[in-house]
Amino acid sequence: MNQDISDCKTIRVHAPATVANMVCGFDVLGFCLDEPYDVMTLTLLEGTSDIRIRHVDDHDLPTEPSLNVAGAALIALQEELETPVGFEVVIDKRIKPGSGVGSSAASAAGAVVAANHLLGGRFDPTTLVRFAMCGEKVASGVKHADNIAPCIYGGVTLIRAVFPLDIVPLPAPSLFASVVHPQIEVRTSDARQILMQKVFLKDAIKQWGNIAGLVAGILKGDKALISRSLEDVLIEPVRKILIPGFDLVKERSLAAGALGGGISGSGPSIFMLSADRATADAVAGAMADVYRSMGIDHHTYVGPIAKGGVRIVA
Amino acid sequence: MNQDISDCKTIRVHAPATVANMVCGFDVLGFCLDEPYDVMTLTLLEGTSDIRIRHVDDHDLPTEPSLNVAGAALIALQEELETPVGFEVVIDKRIKPGSGVGSSAASAAGAVVAANHLLGGRFDPTTLVRFAMCGEKVASGVKHADNIAPCIYGGVTLIRAVFPLDIVPLPAPSLFASVVHPQIEVRTSDARQILMQKVFLKDAIKQWGNIAGLVAGILKGDKALISRSLEDVLIEPVRKILIPGFDLVKERSLAAGALGGGISGSGPSIFMLSADRATADAVAGAMADVYRSMGIDHHTYVGPIAKGGVRIVA
Numbered sequence: 001m002n003q004d005i006s007d008c009k010t011i012r013v014h015a016p017a018t019v020a021n022m023v024c025g026f027d028v029l030g031f032c033l034d035e036p037y038d039v040m041t042l043t044l045l046e047g048t049s050d051i052r053i054r055h056v057d058d059h060d061l062p063t064e065p066s067l068n069v070a071g072a073a074l075i076a077l078q079e080e081l082e083t084p085v086g087f088e089v090v091i092d093k094r095i096k097p098g099s100g101v102g103s104s105a106a107s108a109a110g111a112v113v114a115a116n117h118l119l120g121g122r123f124d125p126t127t128l129v130r131f132a133m134c135g136e137k138v139a140s141g142v143k144h145a146d147n148i149a150p151c152i153y154g155g156v157t158l159i160r161a162v163f164p165l166d167i168v169p170l171p172a173p174s175l176f177a178s179v180v181h182p183q184i185e186v187r188t189s190d191a192r193q194i195l196m197q198k199v200f201l202k203d204a205i206k207q208w209g210n211i212a213g214l215v216a217g218i219l220k221g222d223k224a225l226i227s228r229s230l231e232d233v234l235i236e237p238v239r240k241i242l243i244p245g246f247d248l249v250k251e252r253s254l255a256a257g258a259l260g261g262g263i264s265g266s267g268p269s270i271f272m273l274s275a276d277r278a279t280a281d282a283v284a285g286a287m288a289d290v291y292r293s294m295g296i297d298h299h300t301y302v303g304p305i306a307k308g309g310v311r312i313v314a
Numbered sequence: 315m316n317q318d319i320s321d322c323k324t325i326r327v328h329a330p331a332t333v334a335n336m337v338c339g340f341d342v343l344g345f346c347l348d349e350p351y352d353v354m355t356l357t358l359l360e361g362t363s364d365i366r367i368r369h370v371d372d373h374d375l376p377t378e379p380s381l382n383v384a385g386a387a388l389i390a391l392q393e394e395l396e397t398p399v400g401f402e403v404v405i406d407k408r409i410k411p412g413s414g415v416g417s418s419a420a421s422a423a424g425a426v427v428a429a430n431h432l433l434g435g436r437f438d439p440t441t442l443v444r445f446a447m448c449g450e451k452v453a454s455g456v457k458h459a460d461n462i463a464p465c466i467y468g469g470v471t472l473i474r475a476v477f478p479l480d481i482v483p484l485p486a487p488s489l490f491a492s493v494v495h496p497q498i499e500v501r502t503s504d505a506r507q508i509l510m511q512k513v514f515l516k517d518a519i520k521q522w523g524n525i526a527g528l529v530a531g532i533l534k535g536d537k538a539l540i541s542r543s544l545e546d547v548l549i550e551p552v553r554k555i556l557i558p559g560f561d562l563v564k565e566r567s568l569a570a571g572a573l574g575g576g577i578s579g580s581g582p583s584i585f586m587l588s589a590d591r592a593t594a595d596a597v598a599g600a601m602a603d604v605y606r607s608m609g610i611d612h613h614t615y616v617g618p619i620a621k622g623g624v625r626i627v628a
Contacts, residue, residue: 028523160527161520166542168530201511201548204518206475208525209342213474215526216482219533228480234515 010043012314015110018102020146023230023262024210030150034303042114045086057093069104070111073135099181100269105147108135113310140188154308172305176280180287181269183297191266230260252286324357326628329424332416334460337544337576338524344464348617356428359400371407383418384425387449413495414583419461422449427624454502468622486619490594494601495583497611505580544574566600
């Protein structure tokens, strides 16, 4: 144990929400939001390998480490330490589970980033993503990284490949996101099952033209190109069926000036990107109006694409 | 008719070879070579809308304008002129037809770029691509733009969408291409027919992870990322069957230091990219060795990814 560790045994982090898929970038792109975020407090426990989890919210999530997203991520991290250490984890989950903005990813990413800090920063970000993916497996059965990576790196991230893991951080374009979370349930597993196993090659070609355009637009700072590329001919037409009001939200958002957007992760949240905050506010208003008129409870968030991921606050 | 036109009635251009698909970028990416190139001489004919085509090579290509690639492209251009003009076209085709390095695209692109110059540059590059695509339709039955666009723009081009046409020019990475053309025939139509109409979504996801990585690598100048992204899980495994020696060429090229590569267009040419000319020369040597040992006639070319497309030389 080095000096850094004994000097700093407790740490608090904000683990932000993230938007996976980014319309045409199914399973490979994601970006980081400023809020909402979970507040997580980790304390290093020496001389034990116990993981003790406590929730200070109303979500009734499991506290058994192997069944808890943060716990499973920390177990994966512990397995690569020579000296056993334990963690006390206090979670104030402010990102509603099942909302489609990376609630489970925030817990997993927040836990491993905080733990890594307590351990003197011995693991690189890609390794932390790998640990956190074990948390995602607990949540959804799949070790996907498209929320975890932006939650740890910030900005926009590309998961070029999963085996072996190859993460390409892209700069955060100066865009603002509007997110609406209608209070309906879409299970990630249902959203997966509804997809076709096979797709037409001609549609796949359209999709990779768009993802190539989106990545080029992000790297060139070309908002018009980003806007034209935010088109999904494969996943959205199928999944939007699970989200009442989707088409109207999209139509009204574009009319309010959004560059484009679509389903956040596997839904039910919907995100839109805009060139400035005023437009993003107007878009969020238009989104809320749709669900208000449908009598569906909802929350909205507006903020920039965040340049950084999990933030250490104390 | 303005002054520019009467001042300059004959023009000579070099219309270069191009590599379409770029491994994972099937139907959407292409890049421009320095050589081989066709030499085309166009003369403006006033008071007529005749197109007179003459070949000064041994390829026995059609001279009837509507059946000739350059002719069909010029007819498309003529249709958007108010005043009828004609063209005399002399073609010295040095890019062997059917070699898979954009021979037909060079004729079509060279013709419209030269004609546009004779007409005072009234059409923008995207419009020229649109005209030249009518030439590609004569050659292969499909109005594809993935050779035409790099031949006109130079560098690497992304065809984000075909309808409506959306071309995204990318900067030319400072890489060198090695191309081997084995003297065997692969018909574009056969190469199309061999492809599956449907593909697994999980494979399509791998492919768009790679194309996103390739575009990011090109824009960031990250050669290691370009190398990792030059992987094609969908098209190459099927099409390589039509190209004897493909696997060995690839294996030997990578062993000689290539970053990666694959089938050029629909083949039979194979291209590899390298970080410097010395490596590209060694790679071309390794490629040639394979076909020499197989007793298959072949040509090789080595050169940078060309920053410019069709060049005006006189």
